[in-house]
Amino acid sequence: MQDSNIDTTDALAESAGWFRLLFESSTDAMTLLDPETMMLVDANDAFILASGIPREDFGKRSLLEIAPEFQADGRTSAEVAEEVVSMAFAHGSHRSEWLTRRADGTEEFIDVVTTPLPYQGRTLIFNTARNIDASKKIQAELRLSESRWRRVFEQLPMSMQIFAPDGTTRQINQAYENLFSLNMEDLRHFNILRDSQLAEAGLADNIRGAFEGEISVVPPIPFELKTSPDHEARGLRWVGSTMFPVFDPEGSIIEVVCVHEDHTARKLAQEEVQKLNQTLEQRIAERTTELRLSEERFKQLFEFSPLGMAQVDPQADFHQANPAFCELVGYSIDELRTMSYWDLTPEDFHDDQRTSIERLDRTGRFGPFDKEYLHKDGRRIPVRLNGVQVVSSTGEIQIWGIAEDISQRQAAERAIRESEEKFKALFEFSPLGMARVSWEGHLLQVNESFARMIGYKPEEVTEMTYWDITPRKYEEQEKLILELVQRDGRFGPFEKEYIHRDGHLVPIVINGMMIRGMNGEDELWGIVEDITPRRHAEQAIRESEKKFRTLFESSSQGVMLHDENHFFSEVNPAAARLLGRRPDELIGMHPSELAPLYQTNGELSETVARREIGKCLETGLAQFEWTHNHKKGHEMRLEVTLNSIPHGEKNVMQAIITDISERKRAELELKRSLERERELNQLKSNFVSMVSHEFRTPLGIIQSSAEILDDYLEQLEAAERTEQLQSIIKNSRRMAGLMEDVLLLGRLDSGRMEFAPRPLDLAALCRRLVDEVLSSTDGRCPIGFSTSGLPDELMADERLLRHMLINLLNNAVKYSPDVQPVAFRAAVRNGTLEFLISDHGIGIPEEDLPGLFEAFRRGSNVGQTPGTGLGLVIVKQSVGLHGGEISVDSRPGAGSAFTITIPLSPDPS
Numbered sequence: 001m002q003d004s005n006i007d008t009t010d011a012l013a014e015s016a017g018w019f020r021l022l023f024e025s026s027t028d029a030m031t032l033l034d035p036e037t038m039m040l041v042d043a044n045d046a047f048i049l050a051s052g053i054p055r056e057d058f059g060k061r062s063l064l065e066i067a068p069e070f071q072a073d074g075r076t077s078a079e080v081a082e083e084v085v086s087m088a089f090a091h092g093s094h095r096s097e098w099l100t101r102r103a104d105g106t107e108e109f110i111d112v113v114t115t116p117l118p119y120q121g122r123t124l125i126f127n128t129a130r131n132i133d134a135s136k137k138i139q140a141e142l143r144l145s146e147s148r149w150r151r152v153f154e155q156l157p158m159s160m161q162i163f164a165p166d167g168t169t170r171q172i173n174q175a176y177e178n179l180f181s182l183n184m185e186d187l188r189h190f191n192i193l194r195d196s197q198l199a200e201a202g203l204a205d206n207i208r209g210a211f212e213g214e215i216s217v218v219p220p221i222p223f224e225l226k227t228s229p230d231h232e233a234r235g236l237r238w239v240g241s242t243m244f245p246v247f248d249p250e251g252s253i254i255e256v257v258c259v260h261e262d263h264t265a266r267k268l269a270q271e272e273v274q275k276l277n278q279t280l281e282q283r284i285a286e287r288t289t290e291l292r293l294s295e296e297r298f299k300q301l302f303e304f305s306p307l308g309m310a311q312v313d314p315q316a317d318f319h320q321a322n323p324a325f326c327e328l329v330g331y332s333i334d335e336l337r338t339m340s341y342w343d344l345t346p347e348d349f350h351d352d353q354r355t356s357i358e359r360l361d362r363t364g365r366f367g368p369f370d371k372e373y374l375h376k377d378g379r380r381i382p383v384r385l386n387g388v389q390v391v392s393s394t395g396e397i398q399i400w401g402i403a404e405d406i407s408q409r410q411a412a413e414r415a416i417r418e419s420e421e422k423f424k425a426l427f428e429f430s431p432l433g434m435a436r437v438s439w440e441g442h443l444l445q446v447n448e449s450f451a452r453m454i455g456y457k458p459e460e461v462t463e464m465t466y467w468d469i470t471p472r473k474y475e476e477q478e479k480l481i482l483e484l485v486q487r488d489g490r491f492g493p494f495e496k497e498y499i500h501r502d503g504h505l506v507p508i509v510i511n512g513m514m515i516r517g518m519n520g521e522d523e524l525w526g527i528v529e530d531i532t533p534r535r536h537a538e539q540a541i542r543e544s545e546k547k548f549r550t551l552f553e554s555s556s557q558g559v560m561l562h563d564e565n566h567f568f569s570e571v572n573p574a575a576a577r578l579l580g581r582r583p584d585e586l587i588g589m590h591p592s593e594l595a596p597l598y599q600t601n602g603e604l605s606e607t608v609a610r611r612e613i614g615k616c617l618e619t620g621l622a623q624f625e626w627t628h629n630h631k632k633g634h635e636m637r638l639e640v641t642l643n644s645i646p647h648g649e650k651n652v653m654q655a656i657i658t659d660i661s662e663r664k665r666a667e668l669e670l671k672r673s674l675e676r677e678r679e680l681n682q683l684k685s686n687f688v689s690m691v692s693h694e695f696r697t698p699l700g701i702i703q704s705s706a707e708i709l710d711d712y713l714e715q716l717e718a719a720e721r722t723e724q725l726q727s728i729i730k731n732s733r734r735m736a737g738l739m740e741d742v743l744l745l746g747r748l749d750s751g752r753m754e755f756a757p758r759p760l761d762l763a764a765l766c767r768r769l770v771d772e773v774l775s776s777t778d779g780r781c782p783i784g785f786s787t788s789g790l791p792d793e794l795m796a797d798e799r800l801l802r803h804m805l806i807n808l809l810n811n812a813v814k815y816s817p818d819v820q821p822v823a824f825r826a827a828v829r830n831g832t833l834e835f836l837i838s839d840h841g842i843g844i845p846e847e848d849l850p851g852l853f854e855a856f857r858r859g860s861n862v863g864q865t866p867g868t869g870l871g872l873v874i875v876k877q878s879v880g881l882h883g884g885e886i887s888v889d890s891r892p893g894a895g896s897a898f899t900i901t902i903p904l905s906p907d908p909s
Contacts, residue, residue, distance in 0.1 A: 052103030143426020148419035167193035210243035220263035316341035330376030433528035455501030580631035788827035816841035838897035
């Protein structure tokens with residue numbers, strides 16, 4: 001059983017480790033949330049980067065502080081958050097959309113998956129979020145596009161008919177009804193894929209091509225205005241059309257758009273021309289005058305036709321062109337006569353043109369088809385081209401073409417498609433309710449948001465009337481609104497209520513307008529917003545204000561509010577007690593008025609206050625330390641947190657203050673203790689390093705000499721034995737001197753070295769010290785000693801003087817080249833004893849001078865010259881015990897001069 005528990009614990013630990021690894025390395029924004037307080041417990045780096053919130057703020061901020069007051073559906077963020085957490089606990093996980101606010105104030109939509117997660121003995125909410133702000137913007141653009149398309153479709157003078165993929169009619173515009181005298185009711189059973197007239201005209205393949213994904217052009221045919229063979233025709237018209245499919249993102253056809261063009265007048269004219277041509281030969285002889293008149297008519301038609309007309313020969317060279325054609329391509333008739341048809345045709349149309357020429361040779365006519373001409377200025381002009389091949393009276397083959405500029409029509413078709421798509425997106429995805437209502441009150445069309453608002457499905461709502469969802473108490477108001485609409489064409493905004501499916505009333509705000517429907521009748525379009533969340537929010541604000549006031553007054557935490565000019569507007573009792581003043585004394589004062597002139601970092605208090613207040617206004621949060629003058633006169637250290645919070649109808653700045661004076665004193669003491677510990681550790685390290693280095697050499701020499709004497713004592717000459725013994729004695733003394741320095745420094749540091757002045761012949765002492773140094777250094781450097789004004793006897797501590805002078809003299813000799821003199825002078829000046837020891841040695845680098853009298857510190861230029869770094873420390877402390885001072889003047893390569901000054905009558909205390 002114990003092994004099983006261990007395995008379980010290990011598994012849990014491993015699971016927690018994998019979760020932490022996933023949490024920290026995921027590129028998705030992840031947070032842990034306390035469901036009871038809504039406080040953010042933790043977040044990964046992806047969330048920190050996406051939100052801009054500093055990591056140190058976690059544990060201080062709630063989810064609602066980084067969200068706007070209301071979500072996109074109009075409900076408060078608190079209400080939505082509570083619902084999401086409840087759904088997650090009920091179902092184990094819940095997915096939702098959330099409107100969040102970054103630290104810089106921008107708002108973004110995110111897709112959030114919320115999951116309850118056991119964590120350290122409690123249950124937290126684990127959120128995984130992704131940014132969907134771009135898709136939301138695309139939806140808004142789609143809705144705008146749908147609106148534009150709808151207006152173009154309804155108002156375009158060109159007939160348009162939209163088919164479902166099965167061939168039935170989905171929609172027609174007013175121009176269609178005007179052209180065909182048919183409405184949607186007439187077309188209820190019509191299917192273009194099964195239309196007998198189109199099949200008999202041989203155009204069934206053209207139609208099927210459009211429903212199979214191609215753009216299809218249907219040439220003009222005589223079309224009886226009826227939807228089935230058994231219906232009575234409402235007239236005969238010649239109608240051509242262009243059909244193009246509309247695809248969804250997966251490439252499937254969602255509908256086919258058909259744009260009609262009425263050729264009836266043109267066809268009647270053509271038939272009239274054909275009749276004239278059929279009788280022309282019979283009438284030539286009898287009616288020459290009439291022929292000339294007809295020729296004149298043709299010239300008039302040719303010259304003044306709004307359509308471009310041109311004649312080319314079989315080699316495609318231009319012979320004639322009317323003004324409309326010249327204007328279309330930008331060339332004069334003389335320029336065209338030097339050009340070929342191919343000069344005006346882009347290369348990408350050459351293959352299709354050759355096919356049309358073959359058809360011309362076979363049938364004697366071509367077109368209509370769409371192509372482009374090259375304008376003189378380089379533009380490409382879209383045209384619809386028809387043509388015929390004729391033989392003149394002289395037997396000359398002529399090819400006549402009629403070109404219609406279709407630039408505006410193509411632009412209109414594109415605009416219609418875009419508008420239709422945008423309107424559809426706007427209507428379907430709008431968060432606001434949208435409804436189309438007949439003048440009699442029938443709900444003709446509603447979007448999903450409108451239906452959801454009153455608890456129905458869209459198809460259920462279209463079976464209802466406006467009065468089915470409107471309480472009767474609004475009847476008089478609605479009548480006034482209808483009169484307003486008739487007069488101004490629009491209404492709103494105004495508030496009212498709808499009846500929900502479950503019987504409760506839904507408060508709404510409605511705007512609307514009157515438009516002309518596709519059937520020519522007036523209809524009403526309404527845009528509705530559910531204001532239930534706003535009503536709840538207003539109530540919540542009132543309750544929140546009451547709670548805030550209670551918390552503000554009774555809180556033990558110091559809280560202060562600033563007005564728009566950054567003066568204190570409200571101060572709670574806890575803050576007043578902390579600052580040592582009454583609340584009414586603080587009202588109207590600026591923070592810098594209660595602070596010293598400068599803060600602890602050296603900045604002006606007014607500058608710090610202005611900067612931190614500006615930071616709070618910009619980011620919503622500022623946290624800093626502040627020095628405050630207590631009313632009793634002492635300074636206090638405060639920790640201040642500034643927040644920008646809503647208060648009534650405006651935002652105010654809230655300051656939460658905490659006295660951290662004791663904490664700061666403790667931190668300073670800790671810092672000093674750590675510094676002392678660091679210095680002691682460094683001294684210890686330096687001491688160990690010095691001892692190991694300085695002891696190694698003399699010990700090695702002693703050991704070597706002892707081994708020589710032990711091995712070769714009998715064979716060595718007396719002088720050689722004496723030399724080895726002197727080496728042992730010399731290095732033993734060196735080690736003893738080193739130990740003496742260490743012990744002496746220890747006594748000086750611990751205060752156990754007492755200052756004991758006695759009557760002393762200073763000149764005699766100095767001469768003895770000079771002799772000792774000359775002896776110990778084998779007279780390497782001469783030492784010149786001089787005195788000036790010394791008394792026969794004075795009070796001084798001989799031990800300390802010996803330490804001071806011996807160390808300085810030894811250093812002067814040690815760091816000087818051989819035979820370079822050392823000067824040593826003792827004098828009395830102005831009641832002060834002065835020693836000066838100078839040399840011509842290596843000197844001391846300027847950068848080493850500040851630390852010269854610290855333990856184990858040596859000049860950076862001493863090279864391999866032995867030394868411990870203790871001598872000058874001993875000198876300085878010995879001088880200090882005499883109540884004197886020491887100074888040094890040194891230049892690298894020029895030598896050093898040490899000056900000691902001590903009182904003639906030292907104070908034994």
